[in-house]
Amino acid sequence: MVTLTIDGREVQAEEGTTILEAARESNIYIPTLCYHEEVTPYGACRLCLVEVARNGREKLVASCLYEVAEGLRVKTNSERIASNRKMIMELLLARCPNNKAIQDLARQLGVEKTSFKLEDKQCILCALCVRVCQEVVGVSAISLVNRGVDRQMATPFYEPSDVCIGCGACAYVCPTGAIGFEDVGDTRYIHWPNNKMEFKLRKCKTCGNYWAPEKQLDYIIKKANLSPDAFDNCPDCRD
Amino acid sequence: MAKRETKRLSSPQELEALRKSIIEKRDHNKPCITICGGTGCLALAAQDVITGFRREIQEQGLETKVDIRITGCPGFCERGPLVVIKPENILYQQVKGEDVPEIVSATVKGNIVDRLLYTDPNTGKKITYEHEVPFYRKQKRLLLGDNSNIDPTEIRDYLALGGYAALSKVLFEMSPEQIIEEVKKSGLRGRGGGGFPTGVKWETCRQAQGDTRYIICNCDEGDPGAFMDRSLMEGNPHSVLEGMIIGAYAIGGHEGYIYVRNEYPLAVKNAQIAIEQTEEHGLLGKNILGSGFDFTVRISRGGGAFVCGESTALMASLEGKVGEPRAKYVHTVEKGLWEQPTNLNNVETWANVPLIIKNGADWYSKVGTEGSKGTKIFSLVGKINNTGLVEVPMGISLREIIYDIGGGIPGGKKFKAVQTGGPSGGCIPESLLDLPVDFDQLTKVGSMMGSGGMIVMDENSCMVDIAKYFIGFLEGESCGKCVPCREGLKRMGQILTDITEGRGKEGDIELLERLSAAITDSSLCALGSTASNPVLTTIRYFRDEYEAHIRDKRCPAGVCKELITYLIDEEKCPGCGLCVKACPVEAITFMGKKKPVVLDQEKCIKCGICYDVCKLDAVIKK
Missing domain, CATH: 3.40.30.10 (Glutaredoxin)
Structure with missing residues (x-):
């Protein structure tokens, strides 16, 4: 365990954890958009910037990536941090002016309007969907394509993915709701910002309800080495 | 090239004997x-x-x-x-x-x-x-000097000039610690842009915990108009290789990579030939010169992304991943390529190493300034008479480089600014021309050494347009991972475009400054954190040009098309018709001999061809 100071408070944290994790443990709020405890930190949204003092110098670091250290002094809110966060929110608000999550966070950080020309996007390219698909689901059906301002989240060549199992984890972790997800009758629809896919749902042998994508169930059976009939019934109708 | 029998050299004596026989035969x-x-x-x-x-x-x-x-x-x-x-x-x-x-x-x-x-x-x-x-x-060509003395595909030429003597010296007469001490004492700082003390980097890497240590040569030079590393790698690859092998021995690495962009075919080829020849001679590979030290070098060809010159992006690319930077809170000397301690230096840095070993740190540190030792290679381009590659002692003034070596500005035009440090460097005005060129001085005035690009601009360059160009370049080369760099540079480009096209508003300068501050402070890597330099320095030194564009809708240098008008001076125009023939959109009408021509502003696309072809100054640019 190491002891560090966050906003004047002494905090204990395990070695190897990040400032963000230590702060959350101690109920100290740091805004984030691209962080999720289940995937590798990425450091892209830059909202979690905090100031750390080391060797007499104060520098701005991404708290989701910076590891705690004995005696580290951290500020999670200073004028410098606030002005950087505000500019980042102005940039995100210009990109996604009609997105509720972005509007709310902007307001919370003191940004009412943006100085820049408005676009109309929903995706902020935080790559949470991509990381969850790769690290948690393990299929890498989606990725970030192109570079710089042309960057997009998509399946390879914008074509329907052979490996996507339709689990919807990408939609679940998306912080802005940019990925649409809907089950209608026997079909699941996933709408990504740049392409969409449909998945056939399996019918429960007992109640007859459509309950999960065939591909997802086959994937789990294969991966966990289950019996082929393991998912004949929906969770409600299982013994 | 005739194939010769090569014998693997297995001792310093054999190396010296070979050298002697090469020299004697000549x-x-x-x-x-x-x-x-x-x-x-x-x-x-x-x-x-x-x-x-x-x-x-x-x-x-x-x-x-x-x-x-x-x-x-x-x-x-x-x-x-x-x-x-x-x-x-x-x-x-x-x-x-x-x-x-x-x-x-x-x-x-x-x-x-x-x-x-x-x-x-x-x-x-x-x-x-x-x-x-x-x-x-006025040049001091410690590194480039031998470029014209050797055939880069011929190791014998390099050996004849004392090549690999420094390697032999370190392997048999120096301990790794002594080498690191010597490099530290020399004051050598990284030539890739950061200017980090090379010896300190080596020492940290040597002391880092890991299963193995990697040595990398960064030859991913991507600045527009820069070709320092390219020319060194093409012209004297053995000097770079010798530096790498010495570094590997000092650091304790056994595997090395030269990351070179594929757009440099000759550099790739010559580096490959150099590797093969050093291996054949027993100067690379297993048991180098019989010392028991093993080191191999492989070439990895980069796809040409500017951001892959950034060390963490370069290592990601080397690993076969997308070339995107990561945060460097844990330095690459501790966890770099494949999570192992990795020492990366730029081509020019490596090439300095044999010189330091051969001549000693005291000799080396006599050249340069207090904080920046040795020489620096610059590619001198733009509005300059003598375009080329120059190597100068640190501390020489910009004026000496531009006027004495570069021969001044072509066409008798006035100097306006020089941009140092590549696209994310700053534009330095005439009032600072006597600035001694070193790492710290350039940073002080808002620019940087970078890897050594030097672009000269004359009175006909519009500084807002220049800023727009560099931001456009960086916007295109940003990897897009972090918000401030990706979204911020895009917005910066939009604002600058608006200003150059007559849509600038009051407050734009302040917004650019505010945006620059955030991009600098909050970006993930050095591409973003230095990207605002061209904007900040042009605002700092040429604010009046921004104001003229925004307030008066005027481009003082006459570059921004939307803000200029071409007119015919009726007193001067003899109606020769030269401009009529040259105009690509038939906007100029011939009215008869000795009568001035008529220019239709509606049709004019402001290409400026009429202005260029008129020999009598009868076309006015306003």
């Missing part, structure tokens, strides 16, 4: 015609000259009387193709295929071809010898 009074085979001269048809010399020597049966050597770039690209006759160093410039017979017969007879000599524009006098040409006089 007739040092025999004239040698050296022809630049660097990319710049090749683009100017140097291949015709090379082929011409080979044929001429063969046809006249002069093989025993004259040698030919195809060398790397000596730097004076403006005057290429370059031919230098050794040992006297007679410089022939702008040589063409048809000049070859004359040069050959003059060389055999010991004569000089006057018409191909360089003429000093200041005195009008012809200059015979390379070192007397003003372009070379």
Whole structure:
């Protein structure tokens, strides 16, 4: 365990954890958009910037990536941090002016309007969907394509993915709701910002309800080495 | 190249014996015609000259009387193709295929071809010898000097000049700690841009915990107009390799990579040949020179993304992943390539190492300033008379580089600014021309050393347009991972475009400053954190130009198309019709002889061709 100071408070944290994790443990709020405890930190949204003092110098670091250290002094809110966060929110608000999550966070950080020309996007390219698909689901059906301002989240060549199992984890972790997800009758629809896919749902042998994508169930059976009939019934109708 | 039997050298004595035999076999009074085979001269048809010399020597049966050597770039690209006759160093410039017979017969007879000599524009006098040409006089060519003395595909040339003696010295006479101490003492700082003390980096990497340590040479030079590393790698790859092997021994690494962009085919080829030759000679691979030390080097070709010059992005690319940077809170010397301690240095940094070992840290640190030792190579481009590659001692003034070496601004135009440090460097105005060039001074004025790009601008350059150009470049090269760089540079580009197209608003300058501050402070890597420099320095030194664009909708330099108008001066126009023929959109009408032409503003696309073709200044740009 190491002891560090966050906003004047002494905090204990395990070695190897990040400032963000230590702060959350101690109920100290740091805004984030691209962080999720289940995937590798990425450091892209830059909202979690905090100031750390080391060797007499104060520098701005991404708290989701910076590891705690004995005696580290951290500020999670200073004028410098606030002005950087505000500019980042102005940039995100210009990109996604009609997105509720972005509007709310902007307001919370003191940004009412943006100085820049408005676009109309929903995706902020935080790559949470991509990381969850790769690290948690393990299929890498989606990725970030192109570079710089042309960057997009998509399946390879914008074509329907052979490996996507339709689990919807990408939609679940998306912080802005940019990925649409809907089950209608026997079909699941996933709408990504740049392409969409449909998945056939399996019918429960007992109640007859459509309950999960065939591909997802086959994937789990294969991966966990289950019996082929393991998912004949929906969770409600299982013994 | 004839295949020779090569024996693996297994001791320093064998290396010295080989060196002696190479030198003894050479007739040092025999004239040698050296022809630049660097990319710049090749683009100017140097291949015709090379082929011409080979044929001429063969046809006249002069093989025993004259040698030919195809060398790397000596730097004076403006005057290429370059031919230098050794040992006297007679410089022939702008040589063409048809000049070859004359040069050959003059060389055999010991004569000089006057018409191909360089003429000093200041005195009008012809200059015979390379070192007397003003372009070379103030340079200190510790690294580039040998480019014109060796054939880069021929290890024997490098050995003849004392090559690999520094490697032999470290392997048998120095401990790794002593080498690191020597490099620290020399004051060498990283030439890739950051200026981090090389010896300290090596020491940290040596002390880092890991299963293995990797050594990387960064040859991913991507700045527009820069070709320092390219020319070193093309012209003297062995100096870079020798530096890498010494570094590997000091750090305790056994695997190395040269990451070189694929757009540098000659650099890739020459580096590959150099690796093969050093391996054949036992200077690379297992048990180097019989010392028991093993080190291999492989080439990895980069796809050309500018951001892959950033060390963490480069390592991601080397691993076969997308070339995106990561945060460097844990330094790459501790966890770099494949999570192992990795020491990355730039081409020029590596090439300095053998010099330091051979001549000692005290010798090396005599050159340069307090905080920046040695020389620095710059590629001097833009509105400058002598475009080329220059190597100067740290601490020389910008004025000396631009006027004494660069020969000043073409066409008698006025100097306006010089941008140092690549696209994310800053623009330095005339009032700071006496600034001594070193790492710290350049940073102080808002620019940086970068890897050594130097772009000169004259009075006809619009500084807002320049800022727009560089931001456009960086926007295109941003990897897009973090918000401030991706979204911020896009917005910066939009604001600058608006200003140059007459849509600038009050408050734009302040918004640019606020945006710059956030991009600098919050971006993930150095691409983002330095990207605002061109904007911030042009606002700092040329604010009046921004204000003229925004308030008066005027481009003082007459560059921004939307803000300029071309008019016909009716008093001066004799109706010659030259502009009428030249206009690509038929916007100018011929009204009869001796009557001024008429320009239709509705049709005019402001291309400026009429302005350029008019010999009587009858077209006015407003």
